[in-house]
Amino acid sequence: xxxxxxxxxxxxxxxxxxxxxxxxxxxxxxxxxxxxxxxxxxxxxxxxxxxxxxxxxxxxxxxxxxxxxxxxxxxxxxxxxxxxxxxxxxxxxxxxxxxxxxxxxxxxxxxxxxxxxxxxxxxxxxxxxxxxxxxxxxxxxxxxxxxxxxxxxxxxxxxxxxxxxxxxxxxxxxxxxxxxxxxxxxxxxxxxxxxxxxxxxxxxxxxxxxxxxxxxxxxxxxxxxxxxxxxxxxxxxxxxxxxxxxxxxxxxxx
Numbered sequence: 001x002x003x004x005x006x007x008x009x010x011x012x013x014x015x016x017x018x019x020x021x022x023x024x025x026x027x028x029x030x031x032x033x034x035x036x037x038x039x040x041x042x043x044x045x046x047x048x049x050x051x052x053x054x055x056x057x058x059x060x061x062x063x064x065x066x067x068x069x070x071x072x073x074x075x076x077x078x079x080x081x082x083x084x085x086x087x088x089x090x091x092x093x094x095x096x097x098x099x100x101x102x103x104x105x106x107x108x109x110x111x112x113x114x115x116x117x118x119x120x121x122x123x124x125x126x127x128x129x130x131x132x133x134x135x136x137x138x139x140x141x142x143x144x145x146x147x148x149x150x151x152x153x154x155x156x157x158x159x160x161x162x163x164x165x166x167x168x169x170x171x172x173x174x175x176x177x178x179x180x181x182x183x184x185x186x187x188x189x190x191x192x193x194x195x196x197x198x199x200x201x202x203x204x205x206x207x208x209x210x211x212x213x214x215x216x217x218x219x220x221x222x223x224x225x226x227x228x229x230x231x232x233x234x235x236x237x238x239x240x241x242x243x244x245x246x247x248x249x250x251x252x253x254x
Contacts, residue, residue: 002075005048006035006118007082008066008126009089012145014099015126018055020116021095031108032116033079034089034097044078056097057159058087067125069118077118079125088156102127153204153212161197195251202248217243 009016018034020027036051038044045062052060063081070076091097100108105126109119141149200209207214221237229236 003038003044003047004035004075004077005038005044005051006033006077006079006122007048007052007060007062008033008079008122009060009082009084010130011084011099012141012149014101015105016089017098017100017105018091019096019098027116030116031100031114032119033122035077045080048080048082052082052089055095056087056089056091057163058089058156059085061085064129066129067122069121071117079118079122081129084152086155087159088152090156090160102130149212150204150215154201157197157200157204161193161200199248199251202251205243206246206248208246208248214243216241217247 007016016034017031020030020032022028034052034055035048036055038047039050042050048062049060052058060082063083066079066081068076068078089097105119105123108114109123203209204212205215205217218239218241219237220239226236
């Protein structure tokens with residue numbers, strides 16, 4: 001029996017999906033919940049943790065079993081609820097990653113050529129697990145939800161550049177600019193990675209990556225700072241946005 005596991009991640013009213021590569025041997029180009037086969041000696045949960053790390057570059061915790069689907073006499077797919085612990089999902093095996101709301105999931109499953117066969121069964125389990133999602137409409141994100149999305153982006157960036165320090169090949173695999181120093185020059189290479197991380201963080205603030213909006217960067221000086229600086233003959237900070245331009249572009253200008 002070929003045992004396959006898949007993970008269902010819900011955040012802000014949407015679910016993480018993955019589109020299989022066009023050269024996949026079964027159901028190419030179709031949508032599915034991310035996962036993969038259980039290897040000998042693994043539990044289902046161990047396999048799901050490994051697959052999400054390998055395919056999406058994230059760490060997860062595995063929750064309740066939501067549903068099972070039997071493709072044939074030899075293949076069983078098991079769906080689990082998962083939570084992200086670290087990183088932002090970015091496909092590393094050539095498959096497109098995106099999020100879909102319940103209405104979008106319903107539309108996808110109506111067309112059998114857009115989803116793998118298990119999605120119909122899994123959608124029923126998702127609606128049973130999250131019944132409120134059927135009637136939820138668009139709404140503003142709460143402060144906690146916005147903070148969570150922002151921190152996911154920050155942690156994902158930190159994880160990526162942290163891996164880059166230890167994996168020179170990752171730089172070339174992602175078509176990043178060539179490092180202008182020898183790999184053995186660790187200090188120079190770490191400086192490259194640190195500048196890359198700073199560039200990525202500024203992109204988050206500028207709203208030019210990760211799908212997040214731009215953020216205003218506004219100083220919050222202490223109420224007594226103005227008077228203190230006057231006494232010391234120094235200039236003081238004022239509460240005005242300092243990012244009325246793209247900060248990530250300024251980083252390259254010295």
